[in-house]
Amino acid sequence: MNSGLMVLHGNHSEALRDILVSWMAAHPLSPLENEVILVQSNGINQWLKLALAHDVSEGGCGIAAALDIKLPARFFWQVYRAVLGKDQVPDSSPFDRPLLTWRLIRLLPELLPEPVFAPLARFLKDDGDMRKLHQLAQRLADLFDQYQVYRADWLEDWGNGLDVLRTSRKGSEPLPENLLWQPQLWRALLADVPESERGTSRAALHQRFLQHAQTIPEDERPAGLPARLIVFGISSLPQQSLEVLAVLGRWTHIFMCVHNPCEHDWSDIIADKDLLRAERARQRRKPGMPQVIAEGDLHQHAHPLLAAWGKQGRDYIGLLNEYDNHESYASTLAPVIPRIDLFTSNGEDTLLHQLQEDILQLRPLAETQEKWPEIDTLKDESLRFSITHSAQREVEVLHDRLLAALAADPTLKARDIIVMVPDINGYAPHIQAVFGLMERSDPRYIPFTVADQGPRQNNPLLGALESLLTLPQSRFAVSDLLDLLDVPSVRQRFGIGEEQLPLLHRWISAANVRWGLHAEQRQSLELPLSPEQNSWFFGLQRMLLGYAVGSGDAWQGIEPLDEIGGLEAALIGPLSHLLNCLDETWRQLSEPAPPQVWGERLQALLSGYFAEDDGDDGFILVRLHTELETWLQACESVNLQAELPLSVVREHWLAQFDQSGLTQPFFGGAVTFATLMPMRAIPFRHVYLLGMNDGDYPRNRVPMDFDLMGRDYRPGDRSRREDDRYLFLEALLSARERLHISWVGRSIHDNTERPPSVLVAQLRDHLAAGWKAQNDGDLIHALTAEHRLQPFNRDYFSKGSELFSYAHEWRAGMDADISADAPQPLPPVGQEGALTLRQLADFLSDPVRSFFRQRLNIYFELEDAGSEDQEPFDINALENWRLQDELIRAQKWALEAGESRQDILRQQLERIERRGELAPGEFAAVLSEDLAEPMETLFASYQSVLDEWPQTLANEALSAETAGVIVSDWLGDLRANASGDRARVVLESIGIIKDRNYRLDRLLPYWVAHLAGHLGGQPMHSIIISKNGTAELPPLEIADAQALWEQLIETWQQGQLRPLPLAVKTAFVWLKKDGTAQSLPDSDAGLAARDAYENHDPANMKFGERDSNPYLARAWPDFATLWSGGEFAELADKLLAPLKNHLSRSSKKGAKE
Template sequence: MLTVHRAEQAGCLVEALADTLSQPLADPMRTEIVAVPERGVERWLRQQLSLRLGTSCGGDGIAANIAFDSPSFLLRQVLDGVSDDPEAAESWFADRLRWPVLRVVDGHIDDPVLRVLATHLGTGDARADRGRRLSTASTIAALFTSYGWQRPTMIAEWASGSDTDGAGGELAEHLRWQPWLWRLVREEVGHPHLAEQLPVVVDRLRADADAVDLPERLSLFGATRIPQTLRSVLAALSERREVGLYLPHPSPELWSAVQTAGPQRSGRLRAERRPVRVRHPLLASLSRDVQELQEVLAPAVGATRHHSAEHRRPATLLGALQDGIRRDDPGRPAEGEGLDPGADGSVEVHACHGPQRQVEVLRDRLLHLFDADPTLEPRDVLIMCPDVEAYAPLIGGVFGQSSRVGDHPAFSLRVRLADRGIRAQNAVLDVLARVLDLAAGRVRAGDLLDLAATEPVRRRFGFTDDDVDTITGWVQRSGIRWGVDETQRRRFGLGGFPQGTVRTGLDRILLGVVAEEAENEWLATALPLSGIDSTDTDLAGRFAEFAERLTTLLETVSEPHASGQWLRTMIHAADLLTHTDSETEWQRAQAVGMLTDALSVPEGTPESELELADMRDLMAQLLIARPTRSNFCTGELTVCSMVPMRSVPHRVIVVLGMDSGQYPRAGAVDGDDILQVAPMVGERNVRDEDRQVFLDAICAATEHLLVFYTGADALTGARTPPAVVVSELLDAVRGVLGLGVGDPVPVLYRHTLHAFDERNFVDDGSGPFSYDAALLPGARALSALTRCRERGPALPVIADERLPRAPGDADVDLDELISFLAAPVEGHARQRLGVGLPEQADEHRDELAVELDGLERWGVGNRYLDALLSGADPHAAQGAELRRGSLPPFAFGTREFGPICDKAQAVATAAHGYRDDSADAVDVRVVLPDGRRVYGTVGDVFAGRLVPVSYSRLGPKHRLAAWIRLLAIRAGSDRDVAEAVVVGSASGRYPSAKVSRIRTPDDAGDLLAVLVAIRDAGLTAPIGLTLDAAVAAASEFGRSGDPAKARRRAEWAYKKSYGDQNRYAGLVFHGDPGAAVGFETMAAAVPQPEALSSVAGLLPGDDATDMYIRLAAALFGSLLAHEEDR
């Protein structure tokens, strides 16, 4: 007999099942069979039964000799036992069916009936991607399997030659290719489909109890949907056996309402179904799955038993909500008067600013629950999430799983991510999938480095963290962009340009072991890479071995192979690139096992040829999440997707990530799926399934139900609605509390944008919400700043502080002096405060640029200029640059390189006229009036000249640096240097050089003392000088002597040179590196006269002159007076 056991709580069903199993089978050695829909349910059920079954009065902790199989496995057992040819039934399951489908599609793709399929596969189009063959065959096989599982009557009609939908209708014209193809697949398989044999199988099971080797009692636990084929088999088995269905059902009133509605025609379309009238909105919107299951089971059910827990008065909001669902009463319960949800906390909905904040709020809320109830343990909490993969890294970080840095109390919680995708768990499979992806793509440098950094690859080649960093630097400096070699690039129309490929970059690295890049010597197309130490020789060899093995594999997998050869190739790839130790060897075994199962074909069956794209699709199917029983109910705080632990009761159930549009799933109709085009009652609907799962979660929570969603945009703050089911939950709570439709719901909590918001640390009587002590100082600082803003005064910034003078006996490094005076505001931050802003990240580009940006153009020109100045042959220097891989390909590179060479040649030609001797370096030691020394070394001295040369446009920075070095040589050495000749490029359309000749002054010591005094003052407080504005002011003041004109000229130059965008000025004067700083702010930042009292008589101008102008003239006045431009 088929008996349905139903209960609102799965715990009551466990008691009923335990009572059943406590009665031994006739054969005590016979294994009990309990079919379960999910592995999480299996683990929980096994543990619960072990607490109830035993040799004494139960609770021995042992539940043995029970097989917890899936319903599909149970069906396979029945078919294997009943069928005369078990292999025939196995041939029709999806994992085996893809191969005959693929062979049939390949053999008949030119038939007019399959023209839609041929268009999809791109048959006859040389430009089309033929890699969709296996993916398409797998999809068709899955459809055929689903048809046989859910609508066997349609398959039986197809077998008889009818093109019908199994519901009494004819198929639409665009779907008739499916029965035509199915009949060809049946011929290829050579065995009848289960649907054809189902009447015979059912009759045999009904007539003969020994037709199948199963015990006299079968149980199916926790299902909310049972496909038609399994229903037919279970009904037949129940004629000779005891079959028990243990179904979680939310409401006895709903069950009665479906029964009262009366029997409806079997095999009817869902559109013909009469909706059941219920009062509770959650039952009306979320329970269609269990309603339809009850309807389709009704003809076969022999008895129904309701197992109800002892009814108690609903003392909490959650209890009242569940009681209303049970009684089908959406209103406020009579015994619920005085219900206070604000102090209850049994139902909470948290609106947060994005996924990260959801997890942070969840962490603190759980800690509050653990503190409030010492009996609550992590095992009592279940976190369900529609998208585990997206939230897994956030959970790992927030709960301290990825790093235990810090002392947050949540770091002591043990968290188990139960059903992540297998790619996240099996690193060997991840490596193999990456190899296939690389072969299908362009082999980008970033992807290559990502592969090298995976754990199995690192173990195989001995790469440490430092090694990976070193290799990353090599890849960037060697110019590797994308492509294995020139041959592979031909696929993308770039044959003949090997620069930037892995092969060329690797040659550069290996040549760098024995030669220097600066020597401009190359071998074939490779230029040695500089900076490879002798200690890195072994690493270079290991990286070369890795790249060589990968290159060989990429060539192999890029070609089509038979399925058996693909299996051998993938195993060989795992051996070449990965290594596993005793703790991870299971990963290789699992990878090999899964690939073997996926690629093996029955003996005697021809192997299909698969292309690379087919293998990628097959690998993608293998990497779908597969929860294992060992990951559930481990005593840790469990995080899983929505289905594996559905209906399993927990004291605290958390539903995370219930954002609008994310849940329920969209459920778009697949136009090729006949079951979705015309669905029948009892067939799968993903949106109804998701809704039912959410209802199960509501009913499974015994003490607390916490729901989290993104309730506001993290950037704009605009509020966003939750998932529809969450809105329905809030409406139901309104009904329990007797609130109106528009009334605010007291269980909805809206959280702050940041965890460090001061409101998270305010004691509301039950303690602060946040447990993060590390964020408390930040919250206090934020609170102080907020109060400052409310009071009105401007917030303090760096420029407001006057620091004490730097130690007076500190000598001055010449290079530091030059660096400071070139950018006084930045110098104050760096040299006195030790504050440096991070530079813009110069990420390595994987693509080949068709034009160079300004910095890249300067790098090429500067290297070429250095080569020319060192006396290298121009053609050799150009050849070295071409082999460096820094130029765009083909004509793009020629277009860029030509003007660069012309400009560098013009600068070099101009410089050669003054560099008529070998270069020399001069050590300088200048004794200042206060006893300190300015010390350093000045290079680029040729005979009696200082001749610095730069590819950059000759500007104030280069001239000032040369001037200061010239002063230091004159005042601090016995070397006779008459002038500085500064050579750089000239601005303008045509490439040319610009030369500035600066004569050596007689009062070099005094001038240098003034510059040191300015630096001393600038270390005490920031000085708002920029070089462009300063030289403009000094020039005008020297010409006209009018400080007002000089100031206007400085302002014009400041704006023209975008001085207001100086990041250090923004930091110092406004506390924000991105803030614009006006000229008046900068010009007002000058030292007080007493700060320069030691050199007061040496400053240009008088006491009435604007100090800004006097400082500008001190920097550039004498320079301009001794300068001659050419």
């Protein structure tokens, strides 16, 4: 096999791939040699492997084995070692970016006093935690790393004491005075490196390599160099790398496959063309193109998109032309590769193919306008745009479009589709929420894989490690520790089973743990008030004391948690162990230390918190140990012994897991979601680009103001924005059948228009100028779909609409005829156990909520996870009711036992405070006073009623069967007066009177018990004493009570089959306005009820019943649906009017403020 550099150009990557595979099959290496392939992305890596593994009959080699696939930078270093000798070139250079970073961290503080470094000294002022120093060292290490590759001549001059910049046009200029610190810093770095290693920077090694290579005969290939090298799918290499390849071609056969979007010479259609030194161009000039084109006339001879987006590719091809002598190898390749320029037509049948063909043929806009016929947008779906309101809607729209495409073309497979976004980490949750929602059995399931996510973003163990490494700044909130225990490796290390987590969570909640490890840890956060209460150690002490004494008395101010007991109590041991470990880790990590001490600490942290296994966690742990050891070796090699804060060590260690590598799965028979990355011009039948928003793409990277490369452009220089422009061009050219581009083009808040990426705007402008739609239609409008804010918008389900959706879950409510689509009642179910008065009261108070909870076991209330992490500085209405009810029961017991009510009240408040249910300090005193404030008035009223009903009666058993429904419960709080009359006297902690009117909705539970009290055939009074007044329900006629009870049971049965259209507060407003079944919605009663149900006035803090009740909002989204059918009025009259009328007929002497 002949040595030398062979370059194949082509506009289709698959054609280049097929030729490469054919060449490898025709010219196999010896059995023990590996095929060395350079790629720049994991996608190209796996794509090539799949092609090689195809059967020979399908154009493959039958197997993909003996492949050594490398990234360019590491391979070129190996070439230096092979040519110069391993004794001359170390495994890694002291001028590599990681080592430079730590060397700079040591050197910069020593250099800052020198006047030349004043700009850096100003930046590093007030840097107590070394964060600025670390960031600056990283930036400078990256900058000098780039200089070694792209500006080796500068470093050579600086090393020789010349403070100048050589320019791209062979001149030189002195450095500005405020940047003279750069050559001075480079010389300081050189002086700091041992003399034997000073020549091992890439810049210096490269020059030595070029010189030494000329002394080695072409027939003596140095050991370690491959016989053949394949370079595939790389769209940009610096000139230094191309020089290495050119020299390597003296001994190695190099086969380069270059994706070239244009078959003509297009090197002079972009600015700075004079910087390309190639005397010959691989491609010929397009016929009719002038030899010299004025910059103002470029648009007349060039494709505008290629000129706007192709600078990076133009530079790469131009630089490559300097080393490409294709005449010397064309005849050698001819038997297998008849053409070395593999340009093939894209076709002319669709708009996408016409656009790609224009780029291939270098057509200016004028030729485009003359050549192509009008576009039938109804038939041609090759190029489309979508405008949405959010990234979530982008992915939802994508899912529908993919389902439509797969249904329309049976030959299209999920593996033929790629979806690319600017940042996959930002879109991954939306992808999982949409595509991951479907079960495999669902016809809408589409297999998918998310590539390019670094382990740090999606590995739970690394997430747990990051939490541990932030302990000095952590609040130690309840949610933080529970998140830690969600990681299997952590649970396994501490012996906690997944099934034990709910019990542990319940104990933690009952112990009133909120945040903070202990008082000392809280004080470290410099908070003004840092008591032990509500901390983890506070809760642990309560649990341990509860295990020891049960519900006994407090000990040393600690209130026992009496829930702890039995065999389950063993769980306290692992929890205690975990908290003690966290305490020790917090103390260690809070102190700066030299690298060696950090190594010991972090090794202990890994072994102390994570159990080793053979799965993914085991692999991550091995990598963590390896990266830690590599860092320690780097610090040792640069003699870094300074104390480092945790923030610097943490960020470096975890940053090693930010990026994915060449081993991450890419192709797997599924739709691939990936980041838009350079060198990813893999062809797919369908290409989808999401997130093409203005400002998000091209991606912004603010250049460092001290980056001197930006002052003087050279061909091959890397630019993030130019990378993204060329990548967008590659994505457009890689689509074989369809290209779909989406962006968030409307504000989710006010629907205002938002512009797309400037690249999308340029594409749309070019299409509008170059093509026309049939019938003089607006082409861009026809190609663009503006999607609605919500996926359940009626437009997606209306006949004749261009919008569509496969989300049939939203279809149910789309029909205008509400009654036609009303859900059917559920079938009856047998009663499980007897019904209680509490369940009946819950039903009457809120029939819709009762249906969802009792029948469907659905709870719409969302627990506020954040409330577990905060001290109870304020008590919500439910907690206030619970605590006051506890105080009422304790005082009631005191009265019955002959104890001092005031003493019991004080003791109970102290106990509540010791349990951690009140905020610490003076806050507790204020909250205690609020809780106790209504007690005097309440118990004065209670005592007055007891005087009228002095005799205590035993609790009565209730057992009644009505219409097959059994109700079984106890009636308590019964008393009798001197006349022998019976009454139920109840203390209520919430107010039952407002604006001198009864809160009838709050009396409903007592109305149920009042009816039940008459079922034994004896009349009963019900007296409800609250903190703002007393209500009395006089006895009913026994027959009336029985009839009302039967109505209640019958309605309960109906309410278990379907949600009943009854909103209690709204219904009482309706009844107060004398609403009847004949009242119209626009009557006074109807308007008042509508306002009570739908009113939404946040500015005045006025909200309707629907807004505060998610069950009503789900079943009856507006008053019109609640009202329709007339059942609302019927139910209000049947269930609620009797209570209202009964109270109206009775005396209101107890209704007082």
